[in-house]
């Protein structure tokens with residue numbers, strides 16, 4: 245009996261040695277990795293605006309990166325393999341959705357070989373699913389209409405109320421992925437929403453006081469902003485989404501601008517401003533080159549747009 | 562048997578499409594050409610002067626569920642006036658394994674810089690000589706399995722190990738010798754700045770030819786891309802492929818081959834987008850017989866100008882000068898191509 249036990253022990257001892265040599269380093273490695281993973285939640289967002297929402301709500305519990313740079317057009321991005329390297333380690337991949345990133349997101353999402361961030365997984369987030377959108381095309385959409393956003397206008401973040409909705413969805417996602425930090429996320433999210441909401445009245449007053457009634461923009465990126473602040477959009481510099489302006493279209497716009505007495509041209513900073521400058525020369529309207537994605541803080545983005553409207557109102561370049 | 566496999570995959574895919582709320586991405590690409598060559602139609606060569614419907618390609622792809630993605634590309638090809646319906650690629654890929662992707666089906670192996678490009682995505686109207694000389698007109702397209710691994714490095718580093726049945730008339734033929742083809746591929750890409758990258762590919766394929774000889778095919782490629790602005794971009798690529806054996810079938814005596822030789826092919830090209838909708842391109846290619854150093858090289862020089870009003874349409878005009886020492890004179894050729902896509906446009910690989 246006892247002998248047997250000894251032998252068994254020896255055998256076990258042998259196995260323990262094996263455990264010591266192979267399993268322990270493996271365990272250490274795994275622990276090392278999970279320790280690393282247990283640090284900040286790694287979030288990669290497609291736009292700087294979305295990244296800023298995650299940063300505001302997540303604070304130091306998250307490590308946020310944006311794929312597009314501050315002044316980069318999120319419609320057309322090259323699916324660079326370097327983005328796959330960034331996404332390889334991500335716990336969460338946040339996109340605007342509504343097909344804004346359709347031309348490039350799939351390749352980098354799959355190329356990252358990271359199961360957590362694939363479609364249908366908790367680590368993939370589409371903000372557009374949580375916000376009511378406008379301009380959903382009715383009936384059939386085809387390419388003769390240009391690069392129409394088939395699920396509606398995805399540039400909803402320039403409506404502060406819709407931005408708040410998106411922030412709430414960001415908060416819910418962070419709580420879902422990292423429930424231990426729930427209290428932090430709830431508090432930070434509430435603070436951030438309050439900060440936005442508290443500025444709305446003043447922004448509205450300033451827009452009203454500017455005397456600007458209507459505007460022209462390059463793309464439909466500012467439609468939510470225009471609606472929210474009760475302005476009227478007279479036209480777009482691009483004749484169709486994604487299609488560069490033609491001479492014929494510009495002539496039509498000049499006529500329309502004179503007819504409607506348009507004093508304000510907002511040209512999104514990531515689009516060409518040559519046509520806007522031409523319109524300015526002919527009609528005397530004021531051109532403002534505006535950022536439509538967050539450069540520093542969300543409230544500063546809206547504030548800078550309001551300042552541009554005010555500058556239009558003053559009417560001097 | 563192989564067709565049963567395709568039908569199965571298509572069935573699998575279409576089934577999942579029906580169950581999905583989101584539709585599969587379906588796109589149709591068509592290519593029309595007009596060719597004018599000094600070789601003319603009498604030379605018995607490949608060139609056919611006049612209008613041609615080059616190819617139509619139907620692509621369907623979709624995530625099947627959270628674990629798999631299916632992709633199928635069918636081509637209607639015009640071969641000397643006869644139309645063939647060819648499944649160019651039909652495969653499934655894994656989505657839920659970290660660091661690794663398995664791909665099973667019929668596809669263009671990861672090999673060199675240009676092997677996976679479809680006709681409509683070729684930088685020039687015709688295929689590069691690095692591909693056409695070594696693997697023939699249809700390129701290197703096989704049925705098998707690939708495993709790609711993305712290394713945990715701060716830059717992009719990918720290794721792909723692949724095994725295929727080997728069904729290439731010129732290079733590999735498992736049907737004759739029960740052997741398989743092993744293909745290994747390495748891709749490394751560095752960001753030089755926010756807008757410029759350098760990519761290096763190293764590939765190696767190993768198998769047996771129809772004559773049961775061991776065949777080794779090597780490729781190395783370098784690509785430099787610089788996007789100066791939204792409307793200006795420069796792409797420089799150089800690719801070299803070397804094969805131990807290349808068999809060219811003797812059409813008069815079936816089952817025999819005209820030549821088996823050791824071949825090295827280089828393709829170097831530059832693509833410059835000088836205005837938002839305009840590209841100017843040039844290409845220089847050399848096909849050489851390495852064993853016989855005294856044999857003269859065949860060279861091909863091409864120039865191309867493209868008008869690309871949107872990613873859905875392009876008009877391209879190409880000029881080629883082909884200097885083959887075996888031919889009586891230098892062939893000069895002009896091709897005009899209309900490249901149209903409707904429906905879903907698959908994202909361009911970088």
Ligand SMILES: [Zn+2]
Pocket residue numbers: 319393398399463464465
């Ligand atoms: Zn848009």
